[in-house]
Amino acid sequence: MLAGDEGFDTILVVLCRLIKAVVLIPTHSTAGAKETARIYRQHVSCKKGFQRHIVCDRDPRFVARFWQTLHASSGSEVDFATASHHDTAGAAERMNRTLEEALRCLVDTKHSR
Numbered sequence: 001m002l003a004g005d006e007g008f009d010t011i012l013v014v015l016c017r018l019i020k021a022v023v024l025i026p027t028h029s030t031a032g033a034k035e036t037a038r039i040y041r042q043h044v045s046c047k048k049g050f051q052r053h054i055v056c057d058r059d060p061r062f063v064a065r066f067w068q069t070l071h072a073s074s075g076s077e078v079d080f081a082t083a084s085h086h087d088t089a090g091a092a093e094r095m096n097r098t099l100e101e102a103l104r105c106l107v108d109t110k111h112s113r
Helices: 033-048 065-074 090-111
Strands: 010-016 021-027 053-056 077-080
Touching: 010 033, 010 090, 021 033, 033 065, 065 077
Parallel strands: 053 077
Antiparallel strands: 010 021
16 A cells, blocks of 8 residues: 555554444554554544454454453453454455555556546
């Protein structure tokens, strides 16, 4: 992903499997567990409340003790997707592909002007 004016170079993808909603949060690839938790609270928890069940990939930001403690204190259950169970993270992977295609079109359009 290309960095914008704010230097964002990564997107945190949050999916609600119940209502099929998606929240796309611009962030930095250098963001650690505390920063990721802060932007998650700011963009998701503050607006929609804490979720009861969360499935994350095994990125170090989500495996970190801070992240797990944050959700344990809210009563959320956190499960981690495994590479052998593609259906667990399938919706997120599909969203990532769709987002990547949309960003490619946007970048191609901007560069062709």
